[in-house]
Amino acid sequence: AQQGLTPVLCTQTAGGVTESEYVDLLLEQQVAGVVFAGGAYAQRDADHAHYDRLAARNLPVVLINAAIDDLPFPRVVCDDADAMEQAAEHLLALGHERIGLVLGPRDHVPSERKLAAFQAVCERAGVPFDDALVVRSLYSLQSGQASAARLIEQGATGILCASDPLALGAVRAVRRARLSTPGDVSVIGYDDSAFMASADPPLTTIRQPIEAMGRAAVDFLVSQIDGTLGPVDELLFEPELVVRRSTGAARHRAKS
Template sequence: MGPRLADIARHAGVSEATVSRVLNDKPGVGSDTRKAVLTALDVLGYERPARLRQRSAGLVGMVIPELENPVFPMFAQAAEGALAQRGYTPVLCTQTPGGITEDEYVELLLERNVSGILFVSGRHADTSSSHERYQALVTRRLPIVLVNGYADTVPAAFISCDDREAGRQAVNHLVALGHTRIGFTSGPERYVPVRRKLDGYRQALAQHGLDGDDLVELSLFGVEGGHASATRLIERGVTAMVCGSDMMALGAIRAARQRGLRVPEDFSVVGYDDSQLIAFTDPPLTTVRQPVNAMALAAVRALCDEIAGHPVSHTEYLFDPELIVRGSTAVASPRASAPVQARVASPAEARAVDGSRTAREASPRV
């Protein structure tokens, strides 16, 4: 049964003649009125005529490393919304250990004739990996944009957070609180963002006349890597840590508590990303915020411009991070500054820590 003009007109608050003009895609109807008629059509359960259905401008691949770190779903969601507004249908490709590789995803996307591909923290960020795969895509004139990671041999647009500045901001904050033994942990050094954060960390320490050469522990990304690094650094007498991700920072907090240290009274921790729910951890995490929404929008704009044939500068666009101070950092205490008198908890204190941890784990937490 076709749509009844009277019902649609009544719902949209317009005349039947106006409804007829919209349904037949005739000119002379304002955009707001046309939108009201189409909304009425949808609400009343009528199918839009084929000529009025929004056509997809094409498929766009989004390749991200994983979904366990909340920052990657944030990127995917922000980019997906920006692509949809431009009429593109995103195809999300996430990698898991032992699953489909980045190169295999690219082959699948090419088979589906995607209009372009957006890579987030892909193998372009790995200095030990060949970048010929990206050069091959450029050679076949497939538009690509690469987020967080830079390779000067690939003629494409790069979108990155200023990781050096992130490292400097974290150190400057901790020094201002009186910390002088400041550790650093992140993922493997072969990744461009890790190298840059480490550079910023060392630059800031040098500016303050501090030495951190023996206070760097690079590990695996994630909670477990942060826990392992913090355990070793606490043994060396650090009173604060700069972490390469929020997940690593949560692992560092756990390691400190297992040693009987209070966060932030005895031990301060700074994360990186400011992913969702981090403000609600115990304690709320001080972190360096990565401007995910702005970066995702810039990446989508660059990709869509290239798809449309507009010239795009093949360079790296750096976005400023922002220090977000919460409850995991505090003024260094004299007791915490003493080299590894990392307080080993007394039996009574240990039972108290374990009891509070058990209580927290019984309720939802990040």
């Protein structure tokens, strides 16, 4: 709006209008450009035909967060590898060795980056990587709870989650197992969503610089509309580990 454009927000819900249908609708309305804040571009095995339609029309497009390599659009990305390094090193410094991961689907690019970074941290620290401690999940509290329950059964003393709702689900799973956070199992989220400081316990999480990323995405879009944007592939933003009370020193446990 500050740039003289009229923003139109398209939101997806289960069983509602699809991303592809929204693209068709926006093309019919002759929009000046599109910013995607989530979508099939982050998954390798998804249908990407609607992005091809946008590219064929040379419509200005910006993607927020990591995407598959084949798309010709600039991306504004929180550094997933750096985020995972900060979170994993925090837990290792607290004495955790059995660290579980709750990630998105196998073809999800941000999750791929997080996993690769975690494996690299483990290798540098001399901590064995256990594939049984990696669980793939949907991005919901309920899915986080189910995934974390599996990790707790595997003896995880720390759980790194790819979103804050997943982390809240993990905390619930710890309670259901009659354990405590962080006394028995430490939990780290991702995003620093609203009210995470008010969770019980307050959630240690990775903060994305949302405002700066949003401004960059709009700047990229407007520069494309004006024809002034030079070559851009991916603009990385540095995340910040926000330490609260959901992480603490490791208490080693046997597998259930």
